[in-house]
Amino acid sequence: MGKQYGKISMAVIRRLPKYHRYLRDLLDKDVNRISSKELSILTGFTASQIRQDLNCFGEFGQQGYGYNVEELFHEIRKIIGLTKTYNTIIVGYGNMGRAISKYTNFTKSGFTLRGIFDNDPAMIGKEAENITIQSVDELEAYLKNNKVDIAIISTPRDYAQEIATKLSNGGVSGIWNFAPVDLKVSSDISVENVHLSDSLYTLSYLLSQKDDKTEK
Incomplete structure (x- = not known):
């Protein structure tokens, strides 16, 4: 069984696949890190919304550094349940x-x-x-x-x-x-x-x- 989270709104859950899709595209382009502002431009969500969404599941990213694309991609895969068959x-x-x-x-x-x-x-x-x-x-x-x-x-x-x-x-x-x-x-x-x-x-x-x- 995967990690259990508290009550997460369906609005947040429905945004996760979009994060997953764009992060996969970034990995394919060998992008190593990305800020919430840059991810905002790609996804259409505000940087604040992205940070709030990800904070529902733990601590991701560092001030002044942004997000490690590969780590965030794999964490979202776990959250969504895509590490299972x-x-x-x-x-x-x-x-x-x-x-x-x-x-x-x-x-x-x-x-x-x-x-x-x-x-x-x-x-x-x-x-x-x-x-x-x-x-x-x-x-x-x-x-x-x-x-x-x-x-x-x-x-x-x-x-x-x-x-x-x-x-x-x-x-x-x-x-x-x-x-x-x-x-x-x-x-x-x-x-x-x-x-x-x-x-x-x-x-x-x-x-x-x-x-x-x-x-x-």
């Missing part, structure tokens, strides 16, 4: 499921794809990413015999809750949900919803505000 399955192997399975950073970050499930007879039995696609009917038996940390749901919305219930009963720890519906699961299961339409509609709002300003 996660047994992962995908339920629903349509366009979204296939795109997720082929995402190169998926395996590099420790998310090991162990199983793929679908209800299309034409798909069942075929190989994808060196894994034999199984029927959703076999999901409950699979969960009984295999440890699954994270399940990715990329099914149509009408099937998502039924799948989530099976995953919950089968001991899955976390669900990454791409189905356009909010799931009801037991409180000990962490769920991250990715509603693509919500993001698109947010963009639509921002564009409409620009249009309104232009028309005035």
